[in-house]
Amino acid sequence: MTEPRLSRGLRDLLPDQTLARQEMVDIIRRVYELYGFVPLSTPAIEYLDVLSGSAGQETQQSIFRVTNPEREELGLRFDLTVPLARVIAQYADLPRPFRRYQVSPVWRADKPDKGRFREFTQFDLDSVGTESEIADTEIIAGMCDTLSALRIERYQVRFSSRTILNLLLDFAGIPQERSVDVFRVLDKLDKAGIDKVRLELMQGYKDESGDFIRGLGLVQNQVDRIEKFLAIKSDSRNDVLTQVRDLFGQSPNIDAVARISDHLYALGYGDDRVSLDLSIARGLAYYTGPVFEAVLLDAPQFGSIFGGGRYDNLVMRFLGERIPAVGASIGVDRLLAALTYLGKIGKQKSTARVLITNMDPALADDYLKMTWELRRAGVPTELYIGTAKGPGKQLKYADQYEIPLAILYGTNEKSQGVVTVKDMSVGREQTK
Amino acid sequence: MTEPRLSRGLRDLLPDQTLARQEMVDIIRRVYELYGFVPLSTPAIEYLDVLSGSAGQETQQSIFRVTNPEREELGLRFDLTVPLARVIAQYADLPRPFRRYQVSPVWRADKPDKGRFREFTQFDLDSVGTESEIADTEIIAGMCDTLSALRIERYQVRFSSRTILNLLLDFAGIPQERSVDVFRVLDKLDKAGIDKVRLELMQGYKDESGDFIRGLGLVQNQVDRIEKFLAIKSDSRNDVLTQVRDLFGQSPNIDAVARISDHLYALGYGDDRVSLDLSIARGLAYYTGPVFEAVLLDAPQFGSIFGGGRYDNLVMRFLGERIPAVGASIGVDRLLAALTYLGKIGKQKSTARVLITNMDPALADDYLKMTWELRRAGVPTELYIGTAKGPGKQLKYADQYEIPLAILYGTNEKSQGVVTVKDMSVGREQTK
Numbered sequence: 128m129t130e131p132r133l134s135r136g137l138r139d140l141l142p143d144q145t146l147a148r149q150e151m152v153d154i155i156r157r158v159y160e161l162y163g164f165v166p167l168s169t170p171a172i173e174y175l176d177v178l179s180g181s182a183g184q185e186t187q188q189s190i191f192r193v194t195n196p197e198r199e200e201l202g203l204r205f206d207l208t209v210p211l212a213r214v215i216a217q218y219a220d221l222p223r224p225f226r227r228y229q230v231s232p233v234w235r236a237d238k239p240d241k242g243r244f245r246e247f248t249q250f251d252l253d254s255v256g257t258e259s260e261i262a263d264t265e266i267i268a269g270m271c272d273t274l275s276a277l278r279i280e281r282y283q284v285r286f287s288s289r290t291i292l293n294l295l296l297d298f299a300g301i302p303q304e305r306s307v308d309v310f311r312v313l314d315k316l317d318k319a320g321i322d323k324v325r326l327e328l329m330q331g332y333k334d335e336s337g338d339f340i341r342g343l344g345l346v347q348n349q350v351d352r353i354e355k356f357l358a359i360k361s362d363s364r365n366d367v368l369t370q371v372r373d374l375f376g377q378s379p380n381i382d383a384v385a386r387i388s389d390h391l392y393a394l395g396y397g398d399d400r401v402s403l404d405l406s407i408a409r410g411l412a413y414y415t416g417p418v419f420e421a422v423l424l425d426a427p428q429f430g431s432i433f434g435g436g437r438y439d440n441l442v443m444r445f446l447g448e449r450i451p452a453v454g455a456s457i458g459v460d461r462l463l464a465a466l467t468y469l470g471k472i473g474k475q476k477s478t479a480r481v482l483i484t485n486m487d488p489a490l491a492d493d494y495l496k497m498t499w500e501l502r503r504a505g506v507p508t509e510l511y512i513g514t515a516k517g518p519g520k521q522l523k524y525a526d527q528y529e530i531p532l533a534i535l536y537g538t539n540e541k542s543q544g545v546v547t548v549k550d551m552s553v554g555r556e557q558t559k
Numbered sequence: 560m561t562e563p564r565l566s567r568g569l570r571d572l573l574p575d576q577t578l579a580r581q582e583m584v585d586i587i588r589r590v591y592e593l594y595g596f597v598p599l600s601t602p603a604i605e606y607l608d609v610l611s612g613s614a615g616q617e618t619q620q621s622i623f624r625v626t627n628p629e630r631e632e633l634g635l636r637f638d639l640t641v642p643l644a645r646v647i648a649q650y651a652d653l654p655r656p657f658r659r660y661q662v663s664p665v666w667r668a669d670k671p672d673k674g675r676f677r678e679f680t681q682f683d684l685d686s687v688g689t690e691s692e693i694a695d696t697e698i699i700a701g702m703c704d705t706l707s708a709l710r711i712e713r714y715q716v717r718f719s720s721r722t723i724l725n726l727l728l729d730f731a732g733i734p735q736e737r738s739v740d741v742f743r744v745l746d747k748l749d750k751a752g753i754d755k756v757r758l759e760l761m762q763g764y765k766d767e768s769g770d771f772i773r774g775l776g777l778v779q780n781q782v783d784r785i786e787k788f789l790a791i792k793s794d795s796r797n798d799v800l801t802q803v804r805d806l807f808g809q810s811p812n813i814d815a816v817a818r819i820s821d822h823l824y825a826l827g828y829g830d831d832r833v834s835l836d837l838s839i840a841r842g843l844a845y846y847t848g849p850v851f852e853a854v855l856l857d858a859p860q861f862g863s864i865f866g867g868g869r870y871d872n873l874v875m876r877f878l879g880e881r882i883p884a885v886g887a888s889i890g891v892d893r894l895l896a897a898l899t900y901l902g903k904i905g906k907q908k909s910t911a912r913v914l915i916t917n918m919d920p921a922l923a924d925d926y927l928k929m930t931w932e933l934r935r936a937g938v939p940t941e942l943y944i945g946t947a948k949g950p951g952k953q954l955k956y957a958d959q960y961e962i963p964l965a966i967l968y969g970t971n972e973k974s975q976g977v978v979t980v981k982d983m984s985v986g987r988e989q990t991k
Contacts, residue, residue, distance in 0.1 A: 128876060128877060128878070128879055129608055129609055129876055129877055130877075131644075131646075131648035131649040131877040131878075132606065132609070132645075132649065133602065133605070133606070134604065134605075134627060134629075134631055134633055135627075135629070136627075137602040137604055138602065139599070139600065139601050139602070139646055139649075139650075140599070140600035140601075141650070141653075142597035142598055142659065144600075145598040145599055145600040146598060148600070159910075160910040160939055161910075161938075161939050161940070162934065162941070163909065163910055163911030163914075163939050163940060163941030163962075164910065165574035165577075165578065165909055165910055166577040166578060166581060167571070167572070167573065168572035168576075168577045169571050169572075170565065170569040170570065170571070170678045171666075171678060172566065172666070172678065174564065174565070174566060176561055177563065191626075191627065192625070192626060193623050193624070193625055193635070194623075194624060195566060195567075195568075195623065195668050195677070196668050197566075197567070201566055203625070212563075213563040213564075214563075216563035217563040217564065217571075218571075222956055222960060223945055224944055224945045226941070232603065234603075234604070236627050245604075245627070246602045246603060246604065254944065256945060256946075257944045257945055257946070258946075259944035261917075261926075261927065261942060261944045262944050264927070265942075265944075268931075390923065390924065390927055393924040393927060393928060394927055394928065394931050395931075444560060444561055445560060445562075445563040446563075447560055476597075477597055478592040478593075478595055478596065478597055479595030482595075485693075491693065491822065492821075492822065492825040495696070495822055495825060496825060499700075499826050499827075502593045502704075507592055507593050507594070507595050508593070508594075508595060509594070509595030512689045512691040512694050512697075513655055513689055514655075514688075514689070514690075524654055527654040530595075
């Protein structure tokens with residue numbers, strides 16, 4: 128016999144979890160369809176060279192390799208951004224801006240951990256072919272509208288911009304080509320704290336496990352200037368803009384961010400929902416402008432559940448042409464876990480609202496007609512067709528699936544022209 | 560530069576096709592949720608030994624192999640039935656009957672051909688853990704309800720049963736252990752015609768390409784009896800039952816099929832929609848009872864777009880225990896192609912119903928407010944944020960995506976407090 132099992136980092140979603148995920152994804156889809164985004168679907172398998180060019184070394188190692196009968200080198204996609212870039216490059220006649228969403232699984236052979244899987248679902252949305260700050264505004268507003276549609280009351284979308292961080296590099300006398308290293312370290316601020324970030328910017332340090340974390344070799348004066356910048360904090364986006372102008376002087380880079388903030392104010396996305404947090408750097412190398420993420424204030428332990436930014440160079444390696452783009456990615460599994468934790472989703476174990484018990488084989492056609500009458504009236508209904516004969520076990524089945532109503536019908540009921548309706552939640556019986 | 564391309568047999572679904580597929584899948588989902596089926600989600604990657612045990616040799620060769628950092632032998636699923644069998648065996652406490660649907664891609668490295676892809680989507684529904692003929696009835700009725708929900712007027716669900724075909728084996732003096740071979744040949748009747756089927760049942764023949772098709776070696780008298788059986792045809796299920804009883808005599812095998820037919824009559828699924836066609840054998844080895852398929856009468860060239868049957872032994876190789884099951888699989892891509900051919904689906908290129916043109920950067924906040932006002936009122940709306948400055952190219956963009964309405968607004972309109980609404984379908988302009 129074969130042992131029924133899954134390889135590590137893979138998992139099944141049983142019906143209650145799949146129902147919750149479908150409900151959540153449908154809600155998000157409705158938000159982006161209201162925004163006029165169009166859905167795209169790409170295959171799971173891509174050529175390895177298509178996939179790997181944009182990936183950092185760590186991501187490259189985590190690609191699941193696949194081969195076909197022609198012995199080509201293929202792999203499973205590790206994100207939805209690379210396939211988007213390929214599509215943009217491959218179909219020259221796609222009208223631009225191309226604003227698409229895609230919800231699909233991606234695969235990464237990382238070390239599996241609690242809540243970390245090797246197959247997980249992403250919901251991505253991107254506007255390709257536009258430099259407009261309205262596109263950035265829309266992505267941020269869409270995060271807010273999505274979280275509201277999911278009935279999350281308290282959340283915060285934080286944004287910043289790589290172009291402001293570039294001003295910081297000048298201010299601190301750091302060459303622009305070191306930006307990726309510096310931003311990668313700054314991105315650890317939330318998790319590692321300022322002391323460790325300071326050490327990593329300078330001489331490095333030994334972490335708890337004894338491993339040596341190499342420093343970037345900045346000098347005290349540079350790190351002081353970075354810390355001055357990181358000290359800019361306010362609940363008001365306008366205040367943050369004033370402070371950063373005080374520090375760096377007037378700059379078109381700051382004006383561009385101010386316009387996004389103003390657009391958001393005009394649409395009613397106030398400081399309570401969207402904050403300008405200049406410590407947000409996002410680790411990825413490919414961002415070129417605004418960057419953003421969202422956290423649920425009542426479930427901060429789930430981290431950032433939305434993340435994105437502007438990346439104007441991604442299609443470059445296919446086309447040799449710069450095509451601006453901005454987008455965000457929702458970690459569907461992480462968001463679902465957070466919503467479940469907050470009790471906002473996942474309340475249904477079944478789709479059926481009524482179970483018709485099946486006690487007398489001679490009444491089969493009556494049961495069937497009753498079932499279809501309810502279904503045709505739009506009431507999700509199941510007729511019990513398992514092996515249990517008596518009502519007790521059949522009602523237990525309704526209990527297991529949390530089906531709210533059960534209907535009992537036998538020769539007695541038939542002769543009287545009634546059915547017995549049992550409300551499974553309170554156990555009370557009604558005859559009608 | 561990397562060439563943006565896909566490996567053979569793989570394809571992208573661009574937005575109009577993805578929208579059509581989503582619409583179709585949502586309609587099918589609603590039918591099965593009304594039936595009380597629950598959704599299941601399993602990973603794309605399974606252990607190779609889990610996958611391959613149930614697969615015929617041809618299917619085994621078509622499995623896309625995958626490996627992980629632990630160098631285990633894995634593969635991409637080639638159907639949704641094997642993962643279901645694994646789930647049933649792995650989660651002993653799933654309430655039974657377990658009636659699930661799953662809509663997911665599957666992968667087969669077959670020879671690609673027109674309309675034949677190496678990644679394609681299936682929509683499967685199965686009732687596991689029940690011998691009840693009501694379960695078979697429900698699968699057949701569900702096919703009808705699905706096709707009606709998809710606005711297909713003329714279709715035919717054809718069914719038969721392996722148990723009746725077993726009577727044929729006795730009648731023709733063929734040992735039961737040859738059933739798989741015989742049924743495989745009978746299943747070719749529709750495509751190959753009676754003459755070739757007859758030759759393949761007997762001495763074999765040379766096909767057009769000169770290849771020799773080996774015969775099963777039956778004798779004339781046996782084939783005569785098979786042909787007598789295949790001659791049973793009627794538009795009435797009851798007539799077919801009478802004819803088969805005339806040929807074979809009374810039998811519980813025939814009675815079981817008659818009960819399914821009677822249930823269907825009771826629910827209003829008459830001879831016009833469901834026929835009893837005893838030549839339906841379905842090639843697969845694992846069927847044990849009723850088998851069925853559906854064809855669209857106005858698009859017969861797409862073949863059977865639903866297929867299924869009862870398979871009571873599938874979980875056996877995991878559990879050593881017989882667990883009855885019946886189900887059907889919808890070829891989502893094939894059905895979508897047929898619906899598109901019939902003009903029943905695929906009419907939207909965009910989700911936006913309104914495009915707000917963007918002519919004056921100074922009015923950005925006005926445009927944004929207008930856009931969000933419409934979105935918040937539930938009207939899918941897009942604000943143009945591309946590079947085109949004048950109205951002509953912006954309206955062309957609306958044309959490309961077939962967005963029905965465009966709104967034009969400039970300083971003139973602002974001073975007069977009006978907007979210009981352009982109906983893109985007739986090109987007529989209205990000011991309001």
